Amino acid sequence: xxxxxxxxxxxxxxxxxxxxxxxxxxxxxxxxxxxxxxxxxxxxxxxxxxxxxxxxxxxxxxxxxxxxxxxxxxxxxxxxxxxxxxxxxxxxxxxxxxxxxxxxxxxxxxxxxxxxxxxxxxxxxxxxxxxxxxxxxxxxxxxxxxxxxxxxxxxxxxxxxxxxxxxxxxxxxxxxxxxxxxxxxxxxxxxxxxxxxxxxxxxxxxxxxxxxxxxxxxxxxxxxxxxxxxxxxxxxxxxxxxxxxxxx
Amino acid sequence: xxxxxxxxxxxxxxxxxxxxxxxxxxxxxxxxxxxxxxxxxxxxxxxxxxxxxxxxxxxxxxxxxxxxxxxxxxxxxxxxxxxxxxxxxxxxxxxxxxxxxxxxxxxxxxxxxxxxxxxxxxxxxxxxxxxxxxxxxxxxxxxxxxxxxxxxxxxxxxxxxxxxxxxxxxxxxxxxxxxxxxxxxxxxxxxxxxxxxxxxxxxxxxxxxxxxxxxxxxxxxxxxxxx
Ligand code: HEM
Ligand code: FES
Numbered sequence: 001x002x003x004x005x006x007x008x009x010x011x012x013x014x015x016x017x018x019x020x021x022x023x024x025x026x027x028x029x030x031x032x033x034x035x036x037x038x039x040x041x042x043x044x045x046x047x048x049x050x051x052x053x054x055x056x057x058x059x060x061x062x063x064x065x066x067x068x069x070x071x072x073x074x075x076x077x078x079x080x081x082x083x084x085x086x087x088x089x090x091x092x093x094x095x096x097x098x099x100x101x102x103x104x105x106x107x108x109x110x111x112x113x114x115x116x117x118x119x120x121x122x123x124x125x126x127x128x129x130x131x132x133x134x135x136x137x138x139x140x141x142x143x144x145x146x147x148x149x150x151x152x153x154x155x156x157x158x159x160x161x162x163x164x165x166x167x168x169x170x171x172x173x174x175x176x177x178x179x180x181x182x183x184x185x186x187x188x189x190x191x192x193x194x195x196x197x198x199x200x201x202x203x204x205x206x207x208x209x210x211x212x213x214x215x216x217x218x219x220x221x222x223x224x225x226x227x228x229x230x231x232x233x234x235x236x237x238x239x240x241x242x243x244x245x246x247x248x
Numbered sequence: 249x250x251x252x253x254x255x256x257x258x259x260x261x262x263x264x265x266x267x268x269x270x271x272x273x274x275x276x277x278x279x280x281x282x283x284x285x286x287x288x289x290x291x292x293x294x295x296x297x298x299x300x301x302x303x304x305x306x307x308x309x310x311x312x313x314x315x316x317x318x319x320x321x322x323x324x325x326x327x328x329x330x331x332x333x334x335x336x337x338x339x340x341x342x343x344x345x346x347x348x349x350x351x352x353x354x355x356x357x358x359x360x361x362x363x364x365x366x367x368x369x370x371x372x373x374x375x376x377x378x379x380x381x382x383x384x385x386x387x388x389x390x391x392x393x394x395x396x397x398x399x400x401x402x403x404x405x406x407x408x409x410x411x412x413x414x415x416x417x418x419x420x421x422x423x424x425x426x427x428x429x430x431x432x433x434x435x436x437x438x439x440x441x442x443x444x445x446x447x448x449x450x451x452x453x454x455x456x457x458x459x460x461x462x463x464x465x466x467x468x469x470x471x472x473x474x475x
Contacts, residue, residue, distance in 0.1 A: 006342075008342070019342060069341060069343075069344070071343060071345070072341065072343035072344045072345035073345055073347065077345075077347075098342060098343045100341055100342055100343070103337050103339055103340065103341050103344075104336055104337055105335060105336050105337065105338055106336070168347060170333075170344075170346075170349070170354060171332075171333035171336060171337070172333070172336035172337040173259075173333070173336070200250045200255065203258055203259070203260055204258060206259070207258050207259050207332075210335065210336055211336055212259075212332055212333035212335075212336035212337070213259035213260075213262070213263060213329045213332055213333055214259070214260075214263070214433075215329075215333075215353065215356060215429070216353065216425075216428070216429040216432050216433065217346070217349035217350070217353040217354060218348055218349055218353075219346055219347045219348060219349045221348075222347030222348045223347055229439070230432070230442070231437065231438070231439045231442060233432065234431075234432045234435055234436075234437035234438070234442065235435070236260075236435075237260060237263075237432065237433055237434065237435035238435025238436070239435070240255075240258075240260050240261075240435070241264065241434065241435045242435075243250065243255070244250070244252055244255040244256070244261070
């Protein structure tokens with residue numbers, strides 16, 4: 001089939017950007033979106049033009065690198081998938097596919113479709129860990145954790161930090177990401193000692209990085225390739241409230 | 249750790265203030281509506297109710313100051329968060345589509361600003377008599393307050409009745425998302441209650457809409473105050 005790609009092209013963070021259109025002929029319905037971009041890039045290189053820069057690594061939906069807004073939807077319109085899992089059979093012959101980078105002030109553009117998500121790393125560094133100051137690593141299973149708690153922690157830990165929640169949110173809020181990271185450790189006994197400080201510090205860093213605030217529209221949950229529930233945002237708000245009420 | 253003042257200045261802290269002021273304002277909206285519905289009980293009922301409020305004296309001013317404070321807190325928080333949200337996406341998308349968010353949730357700023365404009369108009373109309381002076385004069389013509397006559401005269405003008413109904417539609421939209429949202433904001437939701445909160449919001453929005461719209465509608469249709 002034939003597709004028209006409208007791709008955001010921008011040399012670097014400060015250069016002016018614009019949409020460029022590319023025609024792709026002989027597109028196989030089994031191609032992934034990233035494979036389509038590979039084909040388009042090959043054509044561009046053969047013509048002596050700059051290929052489209054985009055992030056990717058695993059190409060199987062586990063690393064979270066492939067950040068793209070596809071026809072207005074972060075990671076495409078399907079639930080529970082990343083950009084690398086979007087296949088051309090989702091489009092029909094003659095369609096136009098618009099590709100844009102994540103748009104958020106804390107995700108500065110690097111080039112074309114690539115953005116810098118280090119702001120997420122700084123949020124993690126401000127509290128997304130458990131401090132263990134002495135001794136060797138504890139034995140596995142030395143600390144029994146019930147099935148329900150373990151599953152709950154794992155649901156949150158499924159977050160791959162791709163940034164789709166921010167990209168999909170009309171306010172560019174990172175609440176689902178922070179809620180997943182806080183909720184993961186808050187579900188486990190190891191996370192309890194630093195629980196209050198973690199919630200407060202990660203929220204403060206989130207604000208400082210320039211993310212927007214949550215208005216409970218819940219688009220983040222639908223965009224999340226790991227289908228992390230906004231229930232974790234409710235739980236984060238609860239942890240933050242408890243941390244505040246224990247101060248004076 | 250963290251001082252309470254600093255904690256309330258963060259995005260979540262500001263949302264706490266917005267949610268608490270919002271739910272208290274909602275309390276006023278519902279009480280105000282229930283009082284006004286006495287329109288259907290005839291002019292004695294509504295007029296003596298209005299007189300009683302007028303006679304509260306100092307207490308009335310305490311209530312007014314409280315409501316004003318809540319509104320300033322609510323609108324101030326909304327302004328601060330809206331600025332933060334706009335700044336977080338300086339370059340807009342060429343194409344950006346919602347996944348599952350409701351219309352009401354995406355238009356809280358719009359509905360809020362229209363409600364604020366309506367509140368000002370409503371005060372100028374029935375409290376200060378600065379617009380539609382003819383209706384206002386009716387209320388203060390005799391010995392006691394004649395609120396029933398004032399309201400009927402005001403709503404017999406289609407443009408007035410329709411603008412009130414439109415404003416109530418937007419207030420209800422605002423409340424529908426606001427009520428569904430405030431349980432989440434205040435961290436009161438569990439996995440089981442979130443959908444119930446969303447439904448409750450729609451229900452409260454519908455009640456506020458029907459209750460308030462019934463009054464201009466009834467007057468306009470001639471069911472109240474007609475011949
Ligand atoms: C009688 C009047 C009003 C009532 C009863 C009301 C009620 C509420 C409630 C219950 C919330 C939910 C808070 C939360 O998400 O946790 C809310 C949010 C909000 N309100 Fe109001 N409000 C009123 C007037 C206004 C006005 C005048 C404005 C602005 C000019 C405004 C702007 C907002 C905004 C921007 C939000 C946040 C929206 C969001 O989080 O999605 N509101 N309101
Ligand atoms: S490339 Fe790893 S998730 Fe898409």
